[in-house]
Amino acid sequence: MASLPQFYTTVPLILHQSFSLEQETAKHIVQVLRMTIGEAIYLTDGKGTKALVTIIGTSKKQCEVQIRELTKTETPHPKLYLGVAFTKNASRNEWLLEKAVELGVHTILPILTTRSERIHFKEDRWNNILIAAMLQSQQTHLAVLTSPINFSKLLLEYEQLPQKLMAHCMGDAHKQPLKEAMKADTDTIVLIGPEGDFTKEEITMAAAQQFKNIDLGSNRLRTETAALAACAYFKLINS
Numbered sequence: 001m002a003s004l005p006q007f008y009t010t011v012p013l014i015l016h017q018s019f020s021l022e023q024e025t026a027k028h029i030v031q032v033l034r035m036t037i038g039e040a041i042y043l044t045d046g047k048g049t050k051a052l053v054t055i056i057g058t059s060k061k062q063c064e065v066q067i068r069e070l071t072k073t074e075t076p077h078p079k080l081y082l083g084v085a086f087t088k089n090a091s092r093n094e095w096l097l098e099k100a101v102e103l104g105v106h107t108i109l110p111i112l113t114t115r116s117e118r119i120h121f122k123e124d125r126w127n128n129i130l131i132a133a134m135l136q137s138q139q140t141h142l143a144v145l146t147s148p149i150n151f152s153k154l155l156l157e158y159e160q161l162p163q164k165l166m167a168h169c170m171g172d173a174h175k176q177p178l179k180e181a182m183k184a185d186t187d188t189i190v191l192i193g194p195e196g197d198f199t200k201e202e203i204t205m206a207a208a209q210q211f212k213n214i215d216l217g218s219n220r221l222r223t224e225t226a227a228l229a230a231c232a233y234f235k236l237i238n239s
Contacts, residue, residue, distance in 0.1 A: 005033065006042040006050075006138060008131045013043065013051045018066040026063035029055070041065070046134065046142030048073045073140055078187045079106035080234045081161065083154055084227045085194035086110050088117035094129055096224040097145070101133035103231040107144040113151045115196035121148055151202055154191075155209045163188040164211040167226055168198045175215040178230065182214070184237040190214075190230040195223055 007025050020026065021043075029035050035055060043051045043065070050071045057064035082105050086093045100108060110121065123145075130143050149157070158164070163186040167178075182188065191198075191206065198206075203213070216229050 004040055004042050004052075005029075006044060006135050008046060008135060008142075009043045010045070013045055013049050013067060013070060015067055015070050018056060018064060021063045021065060023061055026058075027061055029063045030058050030060065035063075040068070043067075044135075044140040046131070046140070048075060048140050050140045075141055076104060076106070078185055078238060080104070080231065081107045081109060081158060081187075081189040082192070082227060082231060083109040083111045083149075083158075083189060084192040085113045085116045085223065086119050087195060087223055088119055090120075090122075092222070092224050093119070094126070096227055097126055097129045098133045099228050100231050101130050101139075101143045102137040103228070103235045104137075104139070105143055105231055106141075107146065109146050109154060110148040111151050111154060111191065111193075112148050113194055113202060114199045115194045117194060119148075123147075152205060155206060155211075158189050159209050161189050162186050164206075164209065165189070165214045165230075166191040166198070166203065166206045166211040167214050167216050167230065168193055168203055169220065170197065170200065170203055170213075173203060173213050175213040178214050178216055178233055181212050182230075182233060182237065188234060190227075190234075192223055192227045192230065 009021060011019050037055050037058060039055050041053055043053055051067045052069040053065040053067050055063060056066050082100055126145055130145055134142050163183060165181055216226055
């Protein structure tokens with residue numbers, strides 16, 4: 001059953017329940033995949049529940065299913081919170097969202113910093129990217145994408161997290177290599193600045209909230225590359 005396609009649904013998943021899938025999902029199953037009555041798929045609600053369902057009815061734009069098995073998984077631990085100042089390049093932002101979800105990020109926080117670019121927050125489109133990435137990577141927990149948040153507000157709202165890291169290029173600040181600073185089995189927030197970097201004042205504000213300065217290596221990285229480097233290392237040490 002591992003090769004069965006998986007889809008997202010907002011319908012509450014209850015054992016033995018029968019219901020019609022959302023129209024776009026139904027059209028994909030019936031018209032694109034050409035699946036028919038008696039075939040099986042997986043559904044997830046993005047909250048840790050995965051359902052094995054059988055198709056019991058189809059039409060051009062409808063697909064009715066019945067739930068045969070339910071599996072529930074706990075929220076993955078530890079959690080990674082990625083605070084990142086998005087760029088004005090929409091395709092790069094979307095690539096970052098997709099890859100961060102594939103690597104298992106728990107929450108993505110678009111930060112508004114002094115040097116942040118003005119971006120158009122495409123909530124519906126971006127959430128659809130999160131859903132697609134969750135399904136592609138066969139996860140059952142949907143990552144959270146928050147509304148854009150002011151830098152100083154973020155520092156206060158996430159001050160209780162046990163591991164707080166900040167990547168920047170300021171040369172006169174003491175920084176630890178990522179592999180030394182990031183510890184496994186610990187809920188973590190990582191802050192990645194805009195293309196113009198965090199300001200000295202922002203770095204000082206974060207230090208006052210016990211954020212550790214981290215170094216991602218000698219190469220100068222784009223915002224999305226730096227963010228993915230942190231996500232990948234977090235995934236590696238917690239696998």
